[in-house]
Amino acid sequence: MESVSSATIATIARDVPLREKPSNYPEPFFSRMKGRSKRVLGDLFGLKNFGVNLTSLAPGSESALLHRHSKQDEFIYVLEGEPTLVTDQGEVQLRPGMCAGFPASEIAHQLVNRTGVEVTFLDVGDRSPGDEGSYPYDDLKAVMGEDGHWLLIATEI
Template sequence: MNPSPISAKLIAAPLGKTIYPEPYAALLKGRQKRKLGEYFGLAHFGVNLTHLAPGAISALAHSHSKQEEFILVLEGNPTLVLGEDEFVLNPGECYGFKAGTGIAHQLINRSEDNVTYLEIGDRPEGDEVEYPNDDLKATQLPNGKWALTHKDGRAY
């Protein structure tokens, strides 16, 4: 059976790579992110189809100053870490992350099964990302790329 035109596009969408410097990049082993928004040429918001192997994390715990994010679990049971709280999500459940709250979030696959979810976010200019548990800060540049620094401003 041949894949449908839509599933063929999903398979063809490029895999995203982490922008984190080492040692943080190594922590994302087991995460596979397909950048569907970029593949379809979307400019105002991003859509990622993300898979987490058992033990994998979505990202470092982080909060955005301007970008809002939304996730929809398609498969598996990831643990949503939201500030000091944790919640196990089920397929069909979703969560939205409002910008500017300072509440850090991440998904962790603590199960023995794969997790798949959609991740959607807008692309506002001048976003900054705080990582409360790590010596890392991300600042979006005018060209849309990210500058990654230590919290004291030193470059990686």
């Protein structure tokens, strides 16, 4: 049996260091993510098929630009605060204990913190090869690089 002594088996999520780079978005989009912080939990455990992040939004900040994925499913679960789920089909006020899921190529979505207190949620997404992100209201698209990191490219709407 292989020893797991050097691998992380369990941890306190809030003790995981914040992701060093707050966003891959270029300006003028980058500044919209200024109040977002992520603790990349899935990578800590060596997960390859899906990612899990503990994400916090300061008052007035956004989780991402309104977007959808071509192949990736996404799921969020609200732990603290009351974010607004903004979609291309309307808005829903969320509260702790609520969750939402976004099948690939369907609903464009983002979370916005319009309150005066921090919002914290778990976000989970698969790592489907060849996935692309589209942004229905912004001059941008995302493609997955061969290294597994997102490349953001300006487009013409």
